Amino acid sequence: MPIVWLFLIVMAIAAIGYVLGRSRALQSAGGDSRDLHSLPVFYGANVALKAVVPAFGLLIIWLLAQPLYVSSQVSQTIPDSVIKEGSSRSLVMAEVRRTAFGLDNAVAQGDITEELARNARADVADMTQRLKDAGQVVTSNITQPVLMAAQSYRILNSTGYFIMSIVVIAAALLGAAFSWRQTHSEYRARNVVEQGIRVLLLAAASIAILTTVGIVLSLVFNTWEFFKLYPATDFFFGLTWSPSFSGRGGSSALGVLPLLWGTLYISIVALLVAVPIGLFAAIYLSEYASPRVRAFAKPLLEVLAGIPTIVYGLFALLTVGPLLLGIFGDGGLGWMKAGTAVMTAGLVMGIMLIPFVSSLSDDIINAVPQAMRDGSYGLGATQSETIRQVVLPAALPGIVGAILLAASRAIGETMIVVLGAGAAARLSLNPFEAMTTVTAKIVSQLTGDADFASPEALVAFALGMTLFIITLGLNVFALYIVRKYREQYE
């Protein structure tokens, strides 16, 4: 791994710089650290920081930019005639990349020599055979232009990495040398180092923004691509969801409404389970329960929140589904045809959400001032009357917020619906029928060997965008309500 080596070299330069910087500072003060502006450590850290930060900054930028540059350069060399009917430049590029990767691996294993891998006049059939012998995955027979492109891709990449190594090491050395020369007893090393660390801290905090930007950009770009291939009105208002599996035919119907309905229906069932149980549990725990019961029941209920969703998914598929089928299926009431249904997924998701509703509501109920309860008791109300007529109305906005957060969790939940809800998209009112959701379809459209340029795969990004906007809206609304409520008592 050349990058690991590069990393270690830069770190070594920094370490040497630290020692040199420190000793130079001490030397300039005549060996007496009291004459220095800052502690000797800071002089060392100053040199080390100035070696590391620009070098790694360059490294990251280079690593991001080089693939883009190389791809666009190589892509230009591929003649239009190579791109077959029904194929696209990006597909050919994927093949080029695979071939280049195969060549790299074969060279690394010693199955072919570097000269042969670079030989532009190498025989294509021979090369394909050699690659296959070396155990490299090469899909079809490599064509001449693809091989040429792959070779130039490799050459460009390896030159690029070579230049990058030199530039990065040079940056580290320059930074270290420059700051080493700056070092003398009057130099304000502590202020500089602390300012530098502050910038690094700020950069770490900004990663949150970068993540959001990354999410939005990746969703927006791919959704845009999707709407170029498939009309947006059909997506938003279409009543059928039946993607064709063949790939690029115009035969897919990709309407989002059945999926949204499935999502909504399952979430409603889940909330119908979770809200009453969670709310009453929270009321009991905060108003009635003795400290011992509370210390016992609250953590146990919260265990339900710590269980991974894959466990709930399996529970829905293998335990709850067959159980419901036994009661409502052909042997019983005859309403249900298969174990995977809205009811199965909704019920299990409800169980998952119980602790979510109960601990949020618990916090909110506890935040209602005791004076309000005391006032109610003073008027002769019983405890339940106080709760129903004083505490709950006061806590209502917060509880609504909690329920909205639970709803957003239900809408975004994936594993339970992938395993428990079924795969058929339909608009139906029967809760014992299989339906599917936005998240389940994102998974099924993006796993497998789908080609990323087809509308069948790109639709997943449009679905992701829909999901992101809905959950974001619900979260913002819920937080707004909770925050507004909190102000009343502070």
Place this chain on the structure above:
Amino acid sequence: MTDASMPTPETGRHSVSLTAPDARTRKRAQAEKRFRAYGIIAIATGLFFLVVLFTSILSEGIPAFKRTVVSVEFILTQQDREEAESELFKTKAYSNLFVTALKTELDERGLNVDINEDAIERLLGKVGGTIRTFYSENPDKLGQPVRFDLAASSRVDGYYKGRVTREAMQDSRFLQKSDLDLVDAMEKAGIIKQAFNWPFITGADSGVDNPGGAGIGASVVGSFFMMLVVLALSLPIGVAASIYLEEFAPQNRFTDLIEVNISNLAAVPSIVFGILGLAVFIQFMHLPQSAPLVGGLVLTLMTLPTIIISTRASLKAVPPSIRDAALGVGASKMQAVFHHVLPLAAPGILTGTIIGLAQALGETAPLLLIGMVGFVARGYPDGFVAGFTEANSAMPAQIYTWASRADVAFYEKAWGGIIILLMFLLTMNIIAIILRRRFERRW
């Protein structure tokens, strides 16, 4: 009030004692009881679900830790070996030898059953190959008695565990009813028995048609490398971000923007992070698919908000007097934070990190999108660096893969995998609780 002393017509007529409750009070008391009962029922229902969940995990999953083995003592002489090696179908010759040995062992115990080679292959797989490999690796064992523990096929395993019954099964190329007679006979002879399923814990995934050989070991390693990435990235970044926000950030728009972003990211569905990982790390940066490195990067982004929120809480819990004292003796703000506040907040930060890691360990949805399903992790990675970059599975992804396979025998493996996953989560949470109990300071 004057009319309070006047007896009202109703009470006057019945002249009830003051200590006995009237109808309205009784009704109110009953409503009170009912309301309290609702609460108890709600908690009981929640706990009932918890109990059902754990019972079904344990009852379905524990059989995965047992396997059925056929244990036969076998002697192969040098001459037998030479004869077998000289034949055209070598493994067939070995399995003939095995059948003879099994038959004598059964005959010795007075059990007379019909054994043929096809039945043995259905029950135990390719026995001849196993024996041949063993002797070519250990030629010194020739002529000595060797006890072979051969894993029975998953159908036989299912018959043993009650999943396959004689009545319900149909003859197929995997198992025939007549084979079950042989199994019963071997059981009487004590040749077939249950043993602890080590291959399940240490092994790798086996492919679609061999549920018996599937193990979770390789995916535990995959999860481990993923957690290394998450720990190495999310702890320093999370702590740095929290220190900035809690100690240095000025009150301005940019800080607000960061705060809003963090609280929103904490609530974004995990599958959206999977889409991000697919688009940025795989489509754009061309990092290898299904690699623990990519999984770790995605989970890092997902765990960061959790770690930031808990780290900020523990930084906030350190009283300002500590900072003031440090500043008072001439420390800079940076020194006050790094030398005094951070060490005091460390237990809380560590606890939050472990809980964040536990959450990341159980997360499945984003891993599905970066290609950790559909990939069969047949072996362990070749080294430390390969552990990050080579395609591998992770525990939850492996469980999902098993759950979505057609063969019912894989369901047992999925439940068993869940037990292992939950044991890891339990250990991590217990460590977090112990850390909190031992080191948390109340000011």
